[in-house]
Structure formats: C-alpha cells, structure tokens
Amino acid sequence: MQQQDPKSKFLTFQQEISQIVLPSQFNYPFYYEPHPLCIIAADELKEYLLNQTDFEHNFGLDSKTNGLVIGKMFGVMVVQNQEGKIGYLAAFSGKMAGRNNHQYFVPPVFDMRAEGSFFLTGEIEIHQFTLEIERIETTQEYLKAKNKLAELQETLKTGVSDRKVTIQLNKINRKLIRHENALIKPEEIENLEAELSQLSKDEQIELKKFTAYHKRAIEIARSEFKVFEDQIFQLKDKRAKGSAALQQRLFENYAFLNGHGNKKSLLDIFVKDLRTQPPAGAGECSAPKLLQYAFLHNLKPIAIAEFWWGQAPPAEVRMHGHFYPACRSKCLPILTHMLDGLDVETNPLLSQAGSEEQVKVIFEDEYIAVVNKAAEFLSVPGIVLTDSVKTRMKARYPDATGPLLVHRLDMSTSGILLIAKTEEAHKFLQRQFINRSIHKRYLAVLEGIVEKDEGEIILPMRVDLDDRPRQLxxxxxxxxxKTTYKVLDRKDNKTRIHFFPHTGRTHQLRLHAAHALGLNAPIVGDDIYGEKSDRLHLHAEWISFVHPGTGERMEVEVEAAF
Structure with a gap:
C-alpha cells in the first residue's frame, strides 16, 4: 500500500490499472457486486493488515495475539483526484486498537476523542457525578441509615408475622379450653368466657401497639435515609441531563456532506427527519467516513466496497475477507443524504421484471392454487415494490375470499407457495402450519463441504435490531x-443438501447454514450471510399437506432452476 503524500489518505494502486474500465455510476452500497478496482484495493488493504506493524489489534486470526477478539468491517472507495489520478481511500468501522485515527485510514467524521474536545471534557464532568454518587453510597452515615431502615422494616415484618401466628395458636387453645369446660356451672362459664375474651383483646391491642411503634420508627428512619436519597437523586438527574445534552451536542457535530456540498447532522437526519434517536455508533461506519473525506478533499467517488476482517461476533454471521453491503439501520439514512448529488446506480432490488414466469401456477382447483415463485420476487407487496405473488393472485382470482397467501418465502428464495381461494380453505391450511402437520423440503447449494451426511440444527433466532432484516x-x-438436513452430494467444494424446516423463522435456513454453530457453510449467492452471486441457491421444491376440499394428503414437487 502506497501514498502520494504522507499527510494525505489518497492511496495509489500498486498494480497497473489503466486497462480497467471505470464504472459509469457509483454503485448502490446496499446491494452490489464489487467493482474490479474495489477488489484490487481491498486485496492491497488486506495485504497491509496482514503485514503492518503500525498498531496491535486482536482480530482473532492469530492465537498469539493478546487482547479481546474484535473483528472489523473495513471499507475501500475508489476515487479520482483533481489531476485525474485514480486511487482509493481506506476506512474501518468504529475504533481499532483503542483509537479512531490510524495511518493510511481516513479519519472519523467527527473525532469526539480528540485531545481537549468538548466530548472528553463533558465525559469528565459527567463522571464526577458518578464519583460523587459512589462517595455518598460508601459513607458510614449513608450505610448506617440504610441498614437501620432495612432492619426496622424486617423487624416489623417478622414481628407482625410471629404475633399473628401466636394469636392464631392462642385462639385454637381458647377453643380447646371452652370445649373442656363445657359442663361447668353457668356462672363459672360466664367468668371463663370473659377472661378468654379479654385475652383475645389484649393480644390485638399488643399487635396494634407493636405495629404502630415500629411504623413510626420506620417513618423516622426513612426520613433520615431520604436525605441521602434526595442528594443521590439530584446527582443522577444532573448526570442524566448532562449526558443527554452532551449526546445532542455530539449529534450536531456529526455533520455529513453530500454530493451537492450540503451538510446534515445526525440530529437533522434522524431526530428531525425520521423522528427517532440515532442508533449507537451512527456515523462511525466505513462508508460515511470514506464519502466525507472524499467530499472534504475534492475527490470524486467512483465505487465503494466493504469487507469483514477477523472473527465474527458469536451471534452473527461474518465471513473473514468477504464483502458485505452497508448496514441499513445506521447507514441507510446517512448515505441517503450523502449520496444525493452523485450519479448512483438504482437499487437493483427495485427493478423487477414483470415476467409471467415469476409466478407460475402449477396446480389449481376450486379450493386452492399452488404456484412456483421465482427468485428475487416478493411474496407480498413491499413499501416501494408492489408487484408480488399476492397482487398477481388477486388479479388472477378477483372473486377469491380471505388473505390468499397461506405462507411466504423470502424474496431471494424460489419455490412452492400455497394459495387459498376461500377463507375456509385458508383457515384449514393455516391450522396445518400451526400444528406443523405441513411438511416442506428445500434444496440448497452451500459454499464449502458439510462433513456429516445428516443432522439437525437447533439455534434460537432474533432480528438484528441494528441491521434489519439480518438475523442473529x-x-x-x-x-x-429447528432445521434438519440431509446431504445429497459434495463437489467442487460445494454441498448440495436438503433442508427440512420444523419452524418458520425469517432467514432460518440461511442463518442455520451460514452460522459457525450451524453448518458454517453459507448458501451460494446469499448476499446477507455469504457472498452475492447470480441468485440465492435456495429453492422450496416439495410440500405435503392435507387438501382442504378432499381431506386427502397431497404432495407437490417443483424442480429447482439451478
């Protein structure tokens, strides 16, 4: 990796690139195939990471490296300077080796940890509140008042409980005395009854006195303890307000340029435009850093790509060295602003062709239809795209009642979907899904070799709140x-496999295949958990269910196109 100017982050390519044609448009960063120049830039950056001595960071690639294992997302962006020279910029997400500034890498959009920054000063001030709270909570006076209140509350609770038990036992004893003396003279019975009644009253009076005395003592102790609680509450309130004010100021200082030279802060992008708080780490990803540096230094953005380096976090699927799209929750709002003014490719997912082959009816009668959905076609209408299996079925069966679709497939997955023409048929089929009496089989091709011939995967899943629709x-x-599987064959470092899902979680087969605790072999063409290809090689090829009209079990199979 070389630089023209040690002070500049503009990096020159080490190999000849003059024969490589530049892209006509900047690539859409949330769904792309890396341009050849981005691949070369990434390879040079990877070579640097393998051999550099500028910093020490444990990516989890070398057992001899000390420190917490933290893999990183890196980014490269091909740019053109004002002299027409083609080079590239490099960036990393968040901090690396405890710092956010490193040689060769573009700086953060805003360096909150620069010496003397308002953020560091503010953090110190806020920390003083924490120290004062801790000081109060460790004083003898505080601990004495706290313990006194707790002891009195326990004494009242235990004392009342013990006395109630005693009263109950005495009541039983008095009942026995009455029974034993049932045959004595009437005047003696009257005296005995008066004596027993008085004992009962005395017990109740003693209980009330005990309770009243200790409640009063608790009130005094609570009042003494409240003096400390009020001090702590005021300090916590000042700390919370100071932290919120510091956060707002930070949002204002994270200001992002766009292709027109206009600026927007995190406050403008998230709070004002989207009416939500920016997620943690917003603005610290590679892509915003790269674009910001390019705009500030009059460099023309040509193409961008991001790749993962190191071990993946335990919950996630990140393959070492693989390219990934920009994250959506943090980067989509920011990059939507920053890319304004650049000539950017249209989101490929918004350019569905309207072919009839995308939804092919393979069986139908008066109750149901069975269709074969093409890959990269929606099951139900989206926010932007409306063409889908559901809209096609509504047009085909205008008199159908009920929701039509009985289940869904991921947009990228092809294969069988059940359509119910009546509400009764829909409920009948839905009950089978709920009872798990509908059986499905998927065909997939995986990157890598699965050693076991068959098995099961049980891994609990949830959505990644910071990067929907990715799952963790x-x-x-x-x-x-739960997923069970059976290997069909292994060839050219790929595995053809049958998946049998026992549950229907979003991206279940994709995550169970790719995750290290699953098969550790992503499905070919999986742009979320693996690497983008011509398509996702996952196909719902077979389904078995009880027909809502005939009551007989029916099987349908459709061969995969790959």
Whole structure:
C-alpha cells in the first residue's frame, strides 16, 4: 500500500490499472457486486493488515495475539483526484486498537476523542457525578441509615408475622379450653368466657401497639435515609441531563456532506427527519467516513466496497475477507443524504421484471392454487415494490375470499407457495402450519463441504435490531428454530443438501447454514450471510399437506432452476 503524500489518505494502486474500465455510476452500497478496482484495493488493504506493524489489534486470526477478539468491517472507495489520478481511500468501522485515527485510514467524521474536545471534557464532568454518587453510597452515615431502615422494616415484618401466628395458636387453645369446660356451672362459664375474651383483646391491642411503634420508627428512619436519597437523586438527574445534552451536542457535530456540498447532522437526519434517536455508533461506519473525506478533499467517488476482517461476533454471521453491503439501520439514512448529488446506480432490488414466469401456477382447483415463485420476487407487496405473488393472485382470482397467501418465502428464495381461494380453505391450511402437520423440503447449494451426511440444527433466532432484516443467534431473546438436513452430494467444494424446516423463522435456513454453530457453510449467492452471486441457491421444491376440499394428503414437487 502506497501514498502520494504522507499527510494525505489518497492511496495509489500498486498494480497497473489503466486497462480497467471505470464504472459509469457509483454503485448502490446496499446491494452490489464489487467493482474490479474495489477488489484490487481491498486485496492491497488486506495485504497491509496482514503485514503492518503500525498498531496491535486482536482480530482473532492469530492465537498469539493478546487482547479481546474484535473483528472489523473495513471499507475501500475508489476515487479520482483533481489531476485525474485514480486511487482509493481506506476506512474501518468504529475504533481499532483503542483509537479512531490510524495511518493510511481516513479519519472519523467527527473525532469526539480528540485531545481537549468538548466530548472528553463533558465525559469528565459527567463522571464526577458518578464519583460523587459512589462517595455518598460508601459513607458510614449513608450505610448506617440504610441498614437501620432495612432492619426496622424486617423487624416489623417478622414481628407482625410471629404475633399473628401466636394469636392464631392462642385462639385454637381458647377453643380447646371452652370445649373442656363445657359442663361447668353457668356462672363459672360466664367468668371463663370473659377472661378468654379479654385475652383475645389484649393480644390485638399488643399487635396494634407493636405495629404502630415500629411504623413510626420506620417513618423516622426513612426520613433520615431520604436525605441521602434526595442528594443521590439530584446527582443522577444532573448526570442524566448532562449526558443527554452532551449526546445532542455530539449529534450536531456529526455533520455529513453530500454530493451537492450540503451538510446534515445526525440530529437533522434522524431526530428531525425520521423522528427517532440515532442508533449507537451512527456515523462511525466505513462508508460515511470514506464519502466525507472524499467530499472534504475534492475527490470524486467512483465505487465503494466493504469487507469483514477477523472473527465474527458469536451471534452473527461474518465471513473473514468477504464483502458485505452497508448496514441499513445506521447507514441507510446517512448515505441517503450523502449520496444525493452523485450519479448512483438504482437499487437493483427495485427493478423487477414483470415476467409471467415469476409466478407460475402449477396446480389449481376450486379450493386452492399452488404456484412456483421465482427468485428475487416478493411474496407480498413491499413499501416501494408492489408487484408480488399476492397482487398477481388477486388479479388472477378477483372473486377469491380471505388473505390468499397461506405462507411466504423470502424474496431471494424460489419455490412452492400455497394459495387459498376461500377463507375456509385458508383457515384449514393455516391450522396445518400451526400444528406443523405441513411438511416442506428445500434444496440448497452451500459454499464449502458439510462433513456429516445428516443432522439437525437447533439455534434460537432474533432480528438484528441494528441491521434489519439480518438475523442473529440469541439464546436470551431468540425464538426456538429447528432445521434438519440431509446431504445429497459434495463437489467442487460445494454441498448440495436438503433442508427440512420444523419452524418458520425469517432467514432460518440461511442463518442455520451460514452460522459457525450451524453448518458454517453459507448458501451460494446469499448476499446477507455469504457472498452475492447470480441468485440465492435456495429453492422450496416439495410440500405435503392435507387438501382442504378432499381431506386427502397431497404432495407437490417443483424442480429447482439451478
């Protein structure tokens, strides 16, 4: 990796690139195939990461490296300077080796940890509140008042409970005395009854006195303890307000340029435009850093790509060295602003062709239809795209009642979908899905070799809140997900496999295939958990269900196009 100017982050290519044609448009960063120049730039950056001595960071690639394992997303962006020279910029997400500024890499959009920055000063001020709270909570006076209140509350609770038990036992005892003395003289019975009644009253009076005394003592102790609580509450309130004010100021200072030279802060992009708080780490990803540096230094953006380097976080699927799209929750709002003014490719997912082959009816009668959905076609209408299996079926069966679609497939997955023409048929089929009496089989081709011939995968799943629709493995909040599989053959470092899902979680087969705790072999063409290709090689090829009209079990199979 070489630079023209040590102070500049403009990097020159080490190999000859004059014969490589530049792209006509800047690539759409959320769905792309890396341009050849981006691949060369990424390879040079990877070579640097393997051999550099500028910093020490444990990516989890070398067991001899110390420190917490933290893999990183890196980005490269091919740019053209004012002299017409083609080079590239490099960036990393967040911090690396405890710093956010490193040689060769573009700086952060805003360096909150620069010496003397308002953020560091503000953090110190906020930390003083924490230190003062901790000081109060460790004083003898605070601990004495806290313990006194707790002891009195426990004494009242235990004392009342013990006395109530005693009263109940005495009541039983008095009942026995009455029974034993039932045959004595009437005047003696009257005296005995008066004596027993007085004992009962005395017990109730003693309980009330005990309760009243200790409640009063607790009120005094609580009042003494409240002096400390009020001090702590005021400090926590000042800390919270200071933290919120510091956060707002930080949002204002993260200001992003766009292709027109206009600026927008995180506050403008998220709070004002989207009416939501920016997610943690917004603006710290590679893509915003690269574009910001290019705009500030009059460099023309040509193409961008991002790749993962190192071990993946335990819950996620990130393949070392693989390219990935920009994240959506943090980067989509920011990049929507920053790319304004550039000639950017249209989102490929918005350019569906209207071919009849995308939804092919393979069986139908008065109750149901069975269709074969093409890959990269929606099951139901989206926010932007409306063409879908559901809209096609509404047009084909205008008199149908009920929701039509009984289940869905991911947009990228091809294969069989069941359509119910009546509400009764829909409910009948839905019950089978709920009872898991409908059986499905998927065909997939995986990158890599699966050693076991068959098995099961049980990994709980939930959505990645920071990067929808990506899913995570999560044992705390995830939903139960089970898949069984059977290998068909292995060839050219690929595995053809049958999947049998027992649950129907979003991206279940894709995540279970790709995750290290699953098969550790992403499906070919999986642009989310693996690498983009001509298509996702996942096809719902067979389904078995009880027909809502005949009551007989029916099987349908459709061969995959790959």
């Amino acid at each position: 493995i999560c044992y705390e909040h995830g939903k139960y997900a």
